[in-house]
Structures are given as structure tokens and as C-alpha cells.
Amino acid sequence: MPMKHSTYSVIIVGSGIAGLYAAIKMSETMKVPDGILLITKSQLAECNSRYAQGGIVGVLPENKSDSISLHIADTIKAGCGLCDFNVVKFISENSNNAIKDLMKYGVKFDKNDKNELNFTLEGAHSVRRILHVGGDATGYGIEKELVNKVKNDPVISSNITIYEQTLATDLLVDSKNTCRGIITFNTISHEYETIYAPVTVLATGGTGQVYKYTTNPVVTTGDGLALAIRANAQIKDMEFIQFHPTALSIENDDSRFLISESVRGEGARLVNQNGEYFMDSYPQKDLSPRDVVARAIYAQFAKGNKVYLDANLINIDKFKNRFPNIYKTCLDNGIDVEHDFIPVSPAAHYCMGGIKTEVNGKTSISNLYAIGEVACTSLHGANRLASNSLLECVVSAFELVNTLSNSELHASQIIDEKIMNTIKQYSDSEFEYDSEMFNVDNLLQKLKTVMWEKVGIVRTESSLMKALSDIENIETEFKKYNKSFSKCSNLSEYELRNLIYVSKCIINFALARKESVGAHFRADSEVQKSNKDMNYAEEKTNDSKVIA
Numbered sequence: 431m432p433m434k435h436s437t438y439s440v441i442i443v444g445s446g447i448a449g450l451y452a453a454i455k456m457s458e459t460m461k462v463p464d465g466i467l468l469i470t471k472s473q474l475a476e477c478n479s480r481y482a483q484g485g486i487v488g489v490l491p492e493n494k495s496d497s498i499s500l501h502i503a504d505t506i507k508a509g510c511g512l513c514d515f516n517v518v519k520f521i522s523e524n525s526n527n528a529i530k531d532l533m534k535y536g537v538k539f540d541k542n543d544k545n546e547l548n549f550t551l552e553g554a555h556s557v558r559r560i561l562h563v564g565g566d567a568t569g570y571g572i573e574k575e576l577v578n579k580v581k582n583d584p585v586i587s588s589n590i591t592i593y594e595q596t597l598a599t600d601l602l603v604d605s606k607n608t609c610r611g612i613i614t615f616n617t618i619s620h621e622y623e624t625i626y627a628p629v630t631v632l633a634t635g636g637t638g639q640v641y642k643y644t645t646n647p648v649v650t651t652g653d654g655l656a657l658a659i660r661a662n663a664q665i666k667d668m669e670f671i672q673f674h675p676t677a678l679s680i681e682n683d684d685s686r687f688l689i690s691e692s693v694r695g696e697g698a699r700l701v702n703q704n705g706e707y708f709m710d711s712y713p714q715k716d717l718s719p720r721d722v723v724a725r726a727i728y729a730q731f732a733k734g735n736k737v738y739l740d741a742n743l744i745n746i747d748k749f750k751n752r753f754p755n756i757y758k759t760c761l762d763n764g765i766d767v768e769h770d771f772i773p774v775s776p777a778a779h780y781c782m783g784g785i786k787t788e789v790n791g792k793t794s795i796s797n798l799y800a801i802g803e804v805a806c807t808s809l810h811g812a813n814r815l816a817s818n819s820l821l822e823c824v825v826s827a828f829e830l831v832n833t834l835s836n837s838e839l840h841a842s843q844i845i846d847e848k849i850m851n852t853i854k855q856y857s858d859s860e861f862e863y864d865s866e867m868f869n870v871d872n873l874l875q876k877l878k879t880v881m882w883e884k885v886g887i888v889r890t891e892s893s894l895m896k897a898l899s900d901i902e903n904i905e906t907e908f909k910k911y912n913k914s915f916s917k918c919s920n921l922s923e924y925e926l927r928n929l930i931y932v933s934k935c936i937i938n939f940a941l942a943r944k945e946s947v948g949a950h951f952r953a954d955s956e957v958q959k960s961n962k963d964m965n966y967a968e969e970k971t972n973d974s975k976v977i978a
């Protein structure tokens with residue numbers, strides 16, 4: 431059957447907060463003669479940002495204890511000086527507009543009884559500045575309103591075509607390094623389509639599923655990153671994976687429900703089975719940066735201890751009101767937070783690295799943009815300051831639309847031999863394949879275990895080398911059944927293929943950085959942080975004091 435072809439003005443891959451917000455802004459403000467195509471491999475509302483509990487950073491003038499300079503300083507300190515100062519400043523300065531714009535779209539941030547916005551605290555923030563929705567359902571609360579706009583607003587929705595259950599399998603990049611569109615795979619009908627567009631935006635989220643234990647939903651398989659790696663886009667900072675310190679850890683259950691850091695922000699503390707509050711010896715105690723807390727818990731485990739959150743320190747009525755989903759999930763697992771400690775352990779949560787971009791999502795490939803977790807704007811450096819990422823999604827998506835010119839959306843399309851060859855891989859009916867024998871889940875579980883055990887919170891040269899060889903063996907096994915490593919027969923095979931690309935990428939970056947910094951901890955390194963980075967952090971933190 432010949433492959434279907436179509437053309438849009440813009441393709442947006444991914445329907446998390448970054449993708450939805452970009453689609454809305456483009457539809458509202460730009461001329462899109464061929465329309466906007468929004469594709470998601472799942473359903474419109476299913477994405478990683480939907481699960482963000484704690485919140486979104488709001489550096490707002492009405493919050494008198496806060497300032498842009500304080501937020502910049504906190505971000506750069508948490509990021510161990512590896513953040514890009516200008517990006518941090520830009521995102522911080524645009525926080526007020528981003529929050530007010532979300533409110534305009536109907537997002538209802540929680541307020542106190544004086545009808546003022548209610549700010550909470552998370553690790554490494556020096557003041558309360560985090561806004562939340564529905565107590566502990568911030569991602570869901572934002573996502574719901576944006577989905578509503580995309581689907582039901584008569585003006586916005588008229589320009590947007592939605593493809594659900596559709597995976598992007600390759601970028602169409604020509605010999606001049608310009609992206610001309612994508613190939614898609616319908617995960618239900620298994621049909622392929624070639625879609626051309628003068629602008630392609632990747633907003634596919636993170637990579638959490640590369641690890642055995644993750645707070646991320648099952649859709650988070652690094653698909654956009656794998657597309658970019660296959661297309662030779664520049665990638666940055668992939669050694670920096672954030673492990674959230676407090677995921678609910680139930681025996682014989684590998685899933686890891688997030689216990690928001692704002693639970694500690696509201697007074698809960700980490701404790702071991704001996705009743706020791708072991709974070710007391712750290713300067714920022716239980717609200718130290720995430721990498722610090724995750725390693726402290728790891729050290730407890732290494733001593734054979736178990737780790738819990740003591741949430742009894744929070745008034746139970748307040749807890750139920752502030753954290754209704756956490757309260758319910760704990761109860762569903764037999765934990766009554768009024769009386770019981772919550773068993774927790776770290777889990778992969780966020781990828782600080784990604785496709786190297788400018789703050790507006792511009793990548794090293796012309797006409798290709800990346801926004802949200804798939805991108806690396808260098809806001810986060812070596813360790814993301816909590817709740818900065820939802821803010822980054824909105825500000826980057828806004829800036830993408832703000833800097834795109836209408837003429838870019840009208841550019842004529844040139845299809846060269848390189849693109850034709852990419853398309854041919856998917857239109858060829860010849861497909862050497864032995865899917866009957868291919869146990870995808872088995873290889874997937876192996877990959878996730880290798881990454882958790884050898885490329886996790888603590889790494890060494892030898893654990894990384896061993897991990898690389900294990901992942902290469904998994905790739906070889908994959909190729910026994912599917913030689914091409916491009917066209918696959920179903921969604922899970924594509925996802926496994928993508929996770930193989932992502933795993934190798936994380937390992938290679940982790941091997942290249944010999945010293946420990948932020949979330950990348952090399953147990954075999956004497957150097958905890960290079961002097962250069964320390965000086966940079968100091969210098970930039972001082973710089974930030976003169977702003978605002």
C-alpha cells in the first residue's frame with residue numbers, strides 16, 4: 431500500500447504542557463495556512479507533565495519575599511554553576527507573564543483564605559515561590575485547561591489537527607541539515623505517513639523509563655531524544671539525571687508514586703528505622719538539593735537502613751487538604767499518614783540534559799525546535815531546581831512562537847535524496863523480521879535493570895563500561911530479530927529501540943565526565959566539583975544580586 435503524505439505549517443510532536451501551550455500560542459498569534467498538527471503516541475492528556483505534583487515556580491512581584499535575583503541564585507546554586515546565566519535570567523524574568531498567561535487560560539492556582547496565591551517551598555529554594563493546583567495535582571490542573579483550549583476553543587481548535595496513538599519514527603532531515611518533517615506510525619492501524627512541514631517542534635518529554643525505578647509514566651521513553659540522536663542533532667548534559675529522593679516504595683511493587691518534595695516543604699522529615707533524622711547534618715537539612723538528599727538516602731541504604739518520611743509532623747487536616755492524592759495513594763497502600771511513616775526511596779525523575787537548544791527551542795538542525803524536558807536549554811545545569819521545569823516549558827514555548835516568523839511557516843519544501851531514502855525505509859514492503867520470537871519485554875526489563883544498577887545515583891568508570899557492554903548486547907539481541915533498527919512492527923519495539931539510543935547516550939556522557947558534579951556522582955573520582963565550576967557558581971550568583 432503506498433504511504434500517505436500530507437503537509438502542515440507546523441508539526442508539534444508531544445502533547446504535554448510545552449506542546450499544548452506552543453500549539454495554542456501558534457494558533458492564536460500566527461498565520462498557519464496549512465494548519466498545525468499535534469501528534470501524541472498516546473492520548474492528548476497523557477504525558478509526563480500531567481504527573482507533576484509540587485508545582486511551578488512563580489517569581490511574582492506580589493510575593494514580596496522573593497525576587498528574580500534570588501531565584502537566579504537558587505537555580506544556579508542547585509545546578510552547581512553549570513546553568514547558562516542568561517537562560518536562567520530570561521526564564522526567571524518571564525515567570526510572571528507565564529503564570530498570568532496560564533491563569534488567563536483558566537488555570538486555577540491554589541489560593542489562601544485571603545484569596546491570595548498560595549506559595550509553597552521545595553528543596554534548595556530560599557523562599558516560598560512555588561504555585562500549585564488542586565494541592566498536589568499541578569501538572570494535571572494546567573494540562574486539563576490547555577487540553578480544553580486545544581479541543582474546544584473555536585478559534586484555537588480550528589487551526590489544530592490532532593493525531594492520537596501516533597508515534598514519530600524518524601525526522602526528515604535533508605543533506606543541508608534542514609528538517610522537512612517527520613515519518614509517523616499509527617500504533618493501532620500500523621500505517622505509516624510522511625508528513626512535511628517547514629517547522630517541526632519536538633515536545634516529547636523525558637526519559638524516565640530508561641530506569642527500573644521511575645516516577646515517570648510508561649509513555650516516557652525518550653522518543654524525541656532518540657529521533658534527534660538518529661538525526662545527529664547536538665545533545666547536551668545527558669549525564670545529569672535527577673533522582674527524586676522520595677518516591678513511595680512498597681515491597682514487591684516496582685512502581686514509584688511520587689511523594690512531592692513540597693510534603694517536606696510543609697514540614698515532613700526524612701527518618702530511618704532507628705528514628706534518626708539523618709538530614710540534620712546537612713546545611714539545608716531535609717530541603718537540600720535533590721541530588722544531595724538522594725545520595726543521603728542511598729548512604730542510608732548502603733548501611734542497611736530503611737528510609738521513611740515522617741509526615742506526622744504536618745497537621746492531618748492540612749495534609750489531607752494540601753496533598754489529597756498523596757493521602758489517598760498512601761491509604762490505598764495501607765499507610766495512614768497520620769500514624770504511619772511513609773516508606774520512600776529515590777527514583778529517576780527528570781533528565782536535565784537533552785537536545786541542545788536556545789531558550790526558544792532552536793536546535794542544531796535548521797527548522798527543528800525542541801521544548802520542555804526533551805530539550806537542554808541549560809536552565810538546569812547539573813541538578814534542576816524543583817518546579818523550574820514546568821516554568822521552562824511555558825517560557826520556551828512562548829519564546830518559540832514569539833521568535834518564529836510567519837515567513838518561516840510559508841517556506842517552500844525541498845525534498846532531496848537523503849529524505850527519499852529515509853522515507854523508503856518505511857515504504858519498503860520487504861521487512862526482514864521475526865517478531866514471533868522477539869521478547870521485547872524481557873529485553874526492556876534487562877535494560878532498565880542495567881541502567882538502574884550501573885548508571886544510577888552512584889557511578890564508576892567500571893560500572894559505566896559494563897553498562898555500555900550490556901546495552902550493546904541488548905542492541906545486538908534486538909538486531910537479531912530486526913536488522914534494520916529503523917522500521918519496527920509495533921509501539922513497544924519502537925520504544926525499546928528508543929530506550930537503547932537513550933541509554934547509550936546517557937552512559938557515554940557519564941563516561942566523559944570524570945568528576946562528580948550535581949546529579950552525576952562518580953564514586954571513583956577524587957574531584958567532587960571542579961574549581962572552575964565553583965568559581966563560576968559564585969561569580970554568577972554574585973552577578974545575579976545586581977539584577978532586579
Ligand code: SIN
Nearest residue numbers: 483484690691816817
Ligand atoms: C515534586 O513535587 O516533588 C516534583 C516537582 C518537580 O519535580 O519539580
